[in-house]
Amino acid sequence: MLDIDIKVNRTGFHLSAAFRTNAGITAIFGPSGSGKTTLINCVAGLVQPDQGVIRLGDRTFYDRTKSINSAVPKRRVGYIFQNPRLFPHLSVERNLMYSVTSRRDMFDQVVDLLDLLDLLQRWPRHLSGGEQQRVAIGRALLSDPQILLMDEPLSALDRTRRDGILNYLEKLRDQTDMPILYVSHDLDEVARLANQIVVLDKGQMIAAGDSERLLSDPSLLPHFGLHQGGSVISARIRAHHSEGLTELDSEAGRLFLPRIIGEIDEMHRVQIRASDVILSTQPIDQITALNQLTGQIETIHLGGGPGAAVILRKGDTRLMARVTQKSLQHLRLKVGQTCHAIFKATAIKSAGRAPRQ
Amino acid sequence: MITGLPPEVLQALALSLRVAIWATIVSLPLGLLVAYALARWSFWGKGLLNGLVHLPLVLPPVVTGYALLLMLGPNAFVGRWLADSFGIIFAFRWTGAVLAAGIMAFPLMVRSIRLSIEAVDQGLEQAAATLGASRLRCFMTITLPMILPGILAGTVLTFAKAMGEFGATITFVASIPGETQTIPSAIYAFLQVPGAEQIVYWLVIFSASIALLAVLISEVIARKLAKRLAD
Numbered sequence: 156m157l158d159i160d161i162k163v164n165r166t167g168f169h170l171s172a173a174f175r176t177n178a179g180i181t182a183i184f185g186p187s188g189s190g191k192t193t194l195i196n197c198v199a200g201l202v203q204p205d206q207g208v209i210r211l212g213d214r215t216f217y218d219r220t221k222s223i224n225s226a227v228p229k230r231r232v233g234y235i236f237q238n239p240r241l242f243p244h245l246s247v248e249r250n251l252m253y254s255v256t257s258r259r260d261m262f263d264q265v266v267d268l269l270d271l272l273d274l275l276q277r278w279p280r281h282l283s284g285g286e287q288q289r290v291a292i293g294r295a296l297l298s299d300p301q302i303l304l305m306d307e308p309l310s311a312l313d314r315t316r317r318d319g320i321l322n323y324l325e326k327l328r329d330q331t332d333m334p335i336l337y338v339s340h341d342l343d344e345v346a347r348l349a350n351q352i353v354v355l356d357k358g359q360m361i362a363a364g365d366s367e368r369l370l371s372d373p374s375l376l377p378h379f380g381l382h383q384g385g386s387v388i389s390a391r392i393r394a395h396h397s398e399g400l401t402e403l404d405s406e407a408g409r410l411f412l413p414r415i416i417g418e419i420d421e422m423h424r425v426q427i428r429a430s431d432v433i434l435s436t437q438p439i440d441q442i443t444a445l446n447q448l449t450g451q452i453e454t455i456h457l458g459g460g461p462g463a464a465v466i467l468r469k470g471d472t473r474l475m476a477r478v479t480q481k482s483l484q485h486l487r488l489k490v491g492q493t494c495h496a497i498f499k500a501t502a503i504k505s506a507g508r509a510p511r512q
Numbered sequence: 513m514i515t516g517l518p519p520e521v522l523q524a525l526a527l528s529l530r531v532a533i534w535a536t537i538v539s540l541p542l543g544l545l546v547a548y549a550l551a552r553w554s555f556w557g558k559g560l561l562n563g564l565v566h567l568p569l570v571l572p573p574v575v576t577g578y579a580l581l582l583m584l585g586p587n588a589f590v591g592r593w594l595a596d597s598f599g600i601i602f603a604f605r606w607t608g609a610v611l612a613a614g615i616m617a618f619p620l621m622v623r624s625i626r627l628s629i630e631a632v633d634q635g636l637e638q639a640a641a642t643l644g645a646s647r648l649r650c651f652m653t654i655t656l657p658m659i660l661p662g663i664l665a666g667t668v669l670t671f672a673k674a675m676g677e678f679g680a681t682i683t684f685v686a687s688i689p690g691e692t693q694t695i696p697s698a699i700y701a702f703l704q705v706p707g708a709e710q711i712v713y714w715l716v717i718f719s720a721s722i723a724l725l726a727v728l729i730s731e732v733i734a735r736k737l738a739k740r741l742a743d
Contacts, residue, residue: 201642227638233642234639253643
């Protein structure tokens, strides 16, 4: 378990964050300059906080009051930087095995997973950006880290490579007990990977907690983006239909979306943008939108502008809809009222396999 | 062929090579340390150290030589102390020529190594640290290989400068044949002697050839290193 409670004070910049995470991916989310990289640099030991504690399991990385500040090499972090930082004078293979704690026994497995076999004898300068980043990921994994730190590792990659590595990260998330801090300002990546989210803005920690809960928190919508923000729901794959649709079972009802890849009965995550959801007080039959979920209004959050965010809840599943305040008044929507959320199949975006619970 | 050369030429050549090689060997580790300190560490008196290192570059060489004489001469305080306690004598000895040449060439050594250290992406060193590399391992496996071209350039410059140093050397250790008369001192001395042109020509040829050879060798090695580091 990672336990962080730190303050960094530099001229012109302050960071304060306190949270705990377990195994799985914790996304550090926020705009540029919000302190995301500084935060993981503190965990790596590349930046020294001015106050607080950082603990990983029973090891204390930093404790101001006890004057503990363990050296970077001793912390055993696997750091994947935004640009790959491969050693230019070493071959790919020697880059991969640079660490003194390198796991020779894992070499074949990592090379296989990241598809590095053809690159081993080559030099970093002859690789594309995506290839370099895969080597950097492999190098960090092979150093047998106790925690993984990733600083927007996919920002330099093209779409296909991104998907490949996202798949791999999903596997890693679900197969290891190692905490992973994943810095990103890409909501899709976060929705797909994160078990937990830490939201930063201008060096302040706005929120920290379970990913699905935070993504459906209307007060955080401005941070995730009014247009991009929306709920992430876990649902079980029920069937793949011949019309090119996949049917999912969620707590709040059936979901139809364009065909996704996944086994029947597998838990899957989907993302539904709040601004794509229409609310109705009655079920509607004659409509082309395939999805209608039913729940009770849990919260109504009025924004500063003409809009409002409405949270519909059924069991543990929450769905956020962004509607106008005018419609709220017109339909006289109130907390506790049963409501139907309507949205098109194409408004649902697959967000990968759900993390193991 | 060599046996046909005037003995004065061989003497000066051998001495110059000995002085230049020793000056280079001694200033290399010291230059590396000073260059690293100036490039990476912040400490009290950094500006002063930087100024001192570069002083021989801007002072007239004869002034540097005279300053050495004042400090390390047979009657100077430091010189006497070194001689009495350790038996080390610099003035009018070949070791003094090494010292003078080393000091004159030191700024060149430090400058080229420092520039190459400053050019190293510290992100790579951070990456090595996160991979568990201690400071020493990081320096030996990442920093050192990357600054090798700079070290090489500094070494060649130092060697060439030491081969050619004249002003400070002749002021500090004079021009004693076989003891302190290096090639430049010998050229100067034989230019005053009528009929010694033959000796002067040989000395000039050797001086120029060694300088050229040093530059060529360093160029070849530098190219190989550069090829390894980047395209």
